[in-house]
Amino acid sequence: MNFSLSVRDINFIKPFFLYLNIFLITPWYDFNKNSFYWLKFSILHACFLIVIKFIWIFSLNLGFADENDFVSWNFLFIFWTFSLVVRTLATVLKSTLWHVDNWKTLITNFKYIDIKLKNGGHKETFWKNFYFVFFLQNIVFFMIIVYQLNAFSSMTKIEMWKGLWLSPLGDFYQEFLLVILISELVKSVKIRYKDLNETLIKNCGRLDFKEIKLAGNIFRILGETVDLISQIFGYQIISILFHFGLQIIVCLNYIFIMIHSSYKDFTCKMIIGQVFLMIFVAFNVVMIIFPIDSATQEARKFIDLCHKLQEKFQKGEDEIFTKVINSCKHFHREFTAAGYFDINRALIFCILANVATYYIITIQLNESQCQKTNKNYTT
Template sequence: MVFFAGVCVGQYIRGNLTQLSIQQVSIANCIFETYYEFLLIAVINALVQSFKRRYQDLNCTVLTVFQETESVEKWPALAQDYRILGETVDMFNEMFGWQIVLIMFHFGLEMVSTLYFNFHVLVEKGKADLVGRLGNFSLCIWILWNFLSIVLSIHDTHKESRKFIGLLYTMQDYFEEGSMEIGALNRLVSYSKNFAPKFNGAGFFSINRAIIFSLLANVCTYVVIMFQIDFNETS
């Protein structure tokens, strides 16, 4: 409902400013492609959240198993679950890697377009009505929210996955050095490190919180460039 409300407001504003019909505005704004992207983002977030919950369950299971006595034979099963989750993340990267690349690219373009439209058309062209400003500001926030939802969900999932390795290291403090349990834990750590999840965009970049500032910096750079080009043309 929020998506459709935002789309309708955006169409209304751009239709009034450009004197185009609803059909023409819909075609120009690629509304159907935007709706497909909205659904794709929802699917990606749902999958990433499921990975996060599975890693959380695995970490809780680790604590439960290590509290039991004579449960060394259960430890390899934990590493196997961790391996399966890591391989599932690799499959996720193969299925949605290129989609994530295009989504990130589209986010950048939409942010640049929205900010330029907000400052240039609504202000400099003398059409700075309240509805127009609120609509474009809402659209900018909506784009940024979708971008942050993907990146932060992936970051939280990766954080939960690292807790598994951290728990294995922590459990070594409860056993005597050189014991059978310490040897088993060292083998589990070495094995599990090979299957740590790595979210990426089709192999071009890793997805983490650093990409947020990278995208925002690029958006600001291109907005400034567009203003400079526009200023040179008018002068």
């Protein structure tokens, strides 16, 4: 396994793919043979993970039954658990049963493009290497989780192992790995669009019409690759965006509850832990949306370049650009969440606007409940 390859060469992802196989975020796929292996065993592995997940749900609800009197907390807790479970199940099933062949087509497209763009064998410096950055990201992630777990165990006075079992560590880590995978695949698409733009400019200077046609063909395949990424990860992206908005509301609501609770000694600790969680989910969304938006901009640059370069050629010579432009307009694709909506930076403001609306509702519920509780105490 080569850990020094850059994102320019899709083979860089081989070791990461093997690691993700443990959590069934990716199917068990042999890059060298371009085929899946041990499909039946992977389905058994998926069933095992799903059973563990349902046992965790039962333990979680049993462990926190009647733990909090706030209606808003109980309501948000149900939605929060539901969002984690749905994403986990969707990820596991999409790697074993649902349209698994899309993965093979995705990797094949990347390999074909790398051959045509001559990206094979590119290496990255140690500090910019994917696996070095991934190692640092894991350290930061587990530091946040350990702090949160320590604060929670201290407040509730339960054993560390029980707090670890009842915590959503597995779901958070799966989301963390899934976000990194999506982000790196999108960055790979962006880099290839960028390389394609540079190749187009060079070939136009030499009037190499054969290479210009090839550039149009690569653009078409990149469009198909964007569609495949949207199909494979569409529902997971919807779940991650939903989790982002919901987690912010949950954290802010929890801070409100902690301030009005009897755990005054742990209030500061738990508030810091909730802030860390908000930063974590915000990081996940940024890691998805901004690379996607950047890759979309690079795709649009290719069409703009074709229009600009077409003006430099004489009549008859510019027909090739007309065909390439028409083809590229047809095969230009936007990243979507399973086809429901386009993914771009404007989504962040839409989510935050909805978060503000629903958080105001939770504050009103909490305040009305606090007033009723105070009246009962006075009477």
